[in-house]
Amino acid sequence: MLYLGLFLASVLLVLWMVYWSTAGFVTGQADEEIKSEVRTLLERWQLGGVGALAAAVAERSARGDADGIYLLTLPTATPLTGNLSSWPPEASSDGWVTFDVRERGVDGDGSGKADARAIAATLPGGFRLLVGRDMRDVDAYADRLEAVIGWSLALTLALGVLGGMFMSRAMLRRLEDVNRTARAIGAGELAQRVPVGSGGDEFDRLATTINTMLDRIQDLLSGMRHVSQGIAHDLRTPLTRLRARLELALMEEQGPADPRAVLEEAVEEVDRLLATFRALLSIAEVESGAGQEPAIPVRLDELARRVAELYEPAAEIQGVALSVEAAGPVTVMGNEQLLAQALANLTDNAVKYTPAGGRVAIAVSAESGRALAIVADSGPGIPTEERERVVKRFARLERDQALPGSGLGLSLVEAVAHRHGGRLRLEDNAPGLRAVLDLPVA
Amino acid sequence: MKILVIEDDIQAAAYMAKGLREAGHVVDHARDGTEGLFLAGSEHYDVLVVDRMLPGRDGLSLLGVLRATGNDTPALVLSALGSVEDRVKGLRAGGDDYLTKPYAFSELLARLENLGRRRAPGQQAPTRLAVGGLELDLLARTASRDGRPIELQPREFQLLEFLMRNAGSVVTRTMLLEQVWNYHFDPQTNVIDVHIARLRQKVDKGFDPPMIHTVRGAGYMLRG
Numbered sequence: 001m002l003y004l005g006l007f008l009a010s011v012l013l014v015l016w017m018v019y020w021s022t023a024g025f026v027t028g029q030a031d032e033e034i035k036s037e038v039r040t041l042l043e044r045w046q047l048g049g050v051g052a053l054a055a056a057v058a059e060r061s062a063r064g065d066a067d068g069i070y071l072l073t074l075p076t077a078t079p080l081t082g083n084l085s086s087w088p089p090e091a092s093s094d095g096w097v098t099f100d101v102r103e104r105g106v107d108g109d110g111s112g113k114a115d116a117r118a119i120a121a122t123l124p125g126g127f128r129l130l131v132g133r134d135m136r137d138v139d140a141y142a143d144r145l146e147a148v149i150g151w152s153l154a155l156t157l158a159l160g161v162l163g164g165m166f167m168s169r170a171m172l173r174r175l176e177d178v179n180r181t182a183r184a185i186g187a188g189e190l191a192q193r194v195p196v197g198s199g200g201d202e203f204d205r206l207a208t209t210i211n212t213m214l215d216r217i218q219d220l221l222s223g224m225r226h227v228s229q230g231i232a233h234d235l236r237t238p239l240t241r242l243r244a245r246l247e248l249a250l251m252e253e254q255g256p257a258d259p260r261a262v263l264e265e266a267v268e269e270v271d272r273l274l275a276t277f278r279a280l281l282s283i284a285e286v287e288s289g290a291g292q293e294p295a296i297p298v299r300l301d302e303l304a305r306r307v308a309e310l311y312e313p314a315a316e317i318q319g320v321a322l323s324v325e326a327a328g329p330v331t332v333m334g335n336e337q338l339l340a341q342a343l344a345n346l347t348d349n350a351v352k353y354t355p356a357g358g359r360v361a362i363a364v365s366a367e368s369g370r371a372l373a374i375v376a377d378s379g380p381g382i383p384t385e386e387r388e389r390v391v392k393r394f395a396r397l398e399r400d401q402a403l404p405g406s407g408l409g410l411s412l413v414e415a416v417a418h419r420h421g422g423r424l425r426l427e428d429n430a431p432g433l434r435a436v437l438d439l440p441v442a
Numbered sequence: 443m444k445i446l447v448i449e450d451d452i453q454a455a456a457y458m459a460k461g462l463r464e465a466g467h468v469v470d471h472a473r474d475g476t477e478g479l480f481l482a483g484s485e486h487y488d489v490l491v492v493d494r495m496l497p498g499r500d501g502l503s504l505l506g507v508l509r510a511t512g513n514d515t516p517a518l519v520l521s522a523l524g525s526v527e528d529r530v531k532g533l534r535a536g537g538d539d540y541l542t543k544p545y546a547f548s549e550l551l552a553r554l555e556n557l558g559r560r561r562a563p564g565q566q567a568p569t570r571l572a573v574g575g576l577e578l579d580l581l582a583r584t585a586s587r588d589g590r591p592i593e594l595q596p597r598e599f600q601l602l603e604f605l606m607r608n609a610g611s612v613v614t615r616t617m618l619l620e621q622v623w624n625y626h627f628d629p630q631t632n633v634i635d636v637h638i639a640r641l642r643q644k645v646d647k648g649f650d651p652p653m654i655h656t657v658r659g660a661g662y663m664l665r666g
């Protein structure tokens with residue numbers, strides 16, 4: 001409604017300007033011509049007296065100039081010369097006057113508007129001069145213009161109202177689409193999406209954006225559901241084990257043989273569980289992109305060297321040769337702690353799973369805008385068909401069940417890779433595993 | 443040490459207080475932020491334990507007020523919020539250490555004792571550390587035990603230095619990872635243990651008595 005009102009107001013303004021510059025102009029022009037004529041005639045009178053004036057008036061009247069009105073009268077108001085039969089009563093005093101013209105064989109149009117406009121002047125000696133114009137044509141022009149403007153306004157109003165109605169109905173329909181989808185989703189049908197038209201207009205863009213958001217929400221929700229299920233399933237086992245151990249100790253008639261040992265073991269088991277919980281939480285945090293700490297430049301090559309240094313003694317004890325090499329400085333934008341943990345997880349896995357006499361090599365390099373941190377080992381590797389599964393939470397290979405570990409390491413690495421705009425690739429090192437952390441260079 | 447625990451969970455506070463008292467410390471307990479602020483401001487404590495979520499006035503704002511009034515008692519922030527940002531916020535607000543729940547009590551104890559040690563008054567930066575027969579020259583970066591020099595790599599030296607500065611107290615693996623390696627995450631396996639084992643080879647093997655002890659369920663301790 002407001003829009004319609006504004007629209008009408010601007011149309012009115014435009015039309016008024018048109019009227020004023022055309023009809024108004026024409027009327028103004030006529031007045032100027034009258035004034036100019038009066039000046040000329042008065043000059044004649046100044047130069048040659050009444051006689052010259054009368055001659056000039058007669059000449060103009062005889063011209064048959066369609067619009068000109070001239071009259072010169074004696075002081076007694078008796079017409080001397082001109083094309084008007086008598087002095088109009090409306091012109092009692094000097095100055096501008098408007099009056100009807102009924103002579104000249106044409107009826108006044110009876111429209112209520114004066115037909116003629118003139119200047120009346122009284123000359124010294126009592127002579128009176130009337131110079132003017134028949135305005136009927138100008139009036140007709142103005143009337144026509146008014147009519148046109150009136151119709152234009154009416155048409156604009158009609159079109160505006162109709163157009164407005166159509167547009168708002170179309171908009172309402174699109175908005176109702178979004179509403180309907182939102183209601184359905186609110187009621188639980190998470191797979192609903194907003195219908196997208198083919199036009200590519202703002203509503204289509206809105207629909208596409210909303211749909212993308214809904215996709216993400218659905219992903220997160222199903223991720224969460226999966227995690228809860230995983231947690232419930234995989235934490236139940238150690239908790240059950242812990243309970244069993246404690247219950248067993250309770251069942252012994254004389255109490256457990258070594259109560260301290262039982263308690264210490266229980267605490268260790270609980271610590272393991274706590275560590276798993278914390279790892280889960282940190283994966284969830286990384287995945288949800290929680291907290292937008294600004295990314296800082298991180299030297300991947302230096303990080304690799306520090307991680308290698310951390311794992312070097314562990315590798316040595318296991319009889320595994322650990323090496324690190326970097327072609328030069330390699331910088332990525334991100335979170336140093338997360339990247340450190342990702343590299344540490346990969347190295348930890350490599351050292352853990354490689355048998356004595358094997359090798360683990362960490363290599364950092366950059367090529368065509370990608371920073372690569374590669375941890376390659378000579379261990380048993382991961383079979384191709386399992387590579388997708390092991391990255392999921394709690395997933396472990398059958399053969400590794402006996403080794404320590406929560407099965408969360410690779411999940412975290414992948415989450416960190418995504419958070420940094422990159423990916424984790426698991427490849428065959430023939431033999432062994434080649435874990436590649438592929439990130440965009442800073 | 444005299445410790446103030448500001449925690450609204452009565453049971454958690456009770457456990458904490460009991461454990462700390464058994465470790466030989468004196469413990470006061472405040473149930474909300476207002477009481478905590480009042481006590482912390484009016485009495486001297488060696489260390490504060492501040493829960494982040496408190497009725498009355500939350501933990502971080504409490505710390506803010508304390509620091510603004512010039513009180514720099516070391517404070518450990520306890521929180522269920524564990525992201526890196528939360529940690530940074532906690533430390534910026536005036537905390538000196540940050541521990542997320544759930545936590546192991548031994549971790550809490552070790553960190554509190556570590557904090558209490560950091561601000562021991564009248565301490566200038568020492569140039570040598572000595573515990574039992576073990577001596578560390580911090581300027582020359584050399585180590586010796588009972589007069590015999592010990593070859594240490596830079597990282598091993600740092601590790602030993604940290605253990606010696608905390609001699610007589612437990613240091614947890616997490617504390618070691620944080621303060622010697624500057625990593626803030628849980629190591630997956632026993633990567634720290636192996637570093638300690640190596641250090642033991644150099645510091646304890648061939649000497650008597652062993653100084654680096656494993657405290658089961660907690661961490662390590664160096665004791666003469």
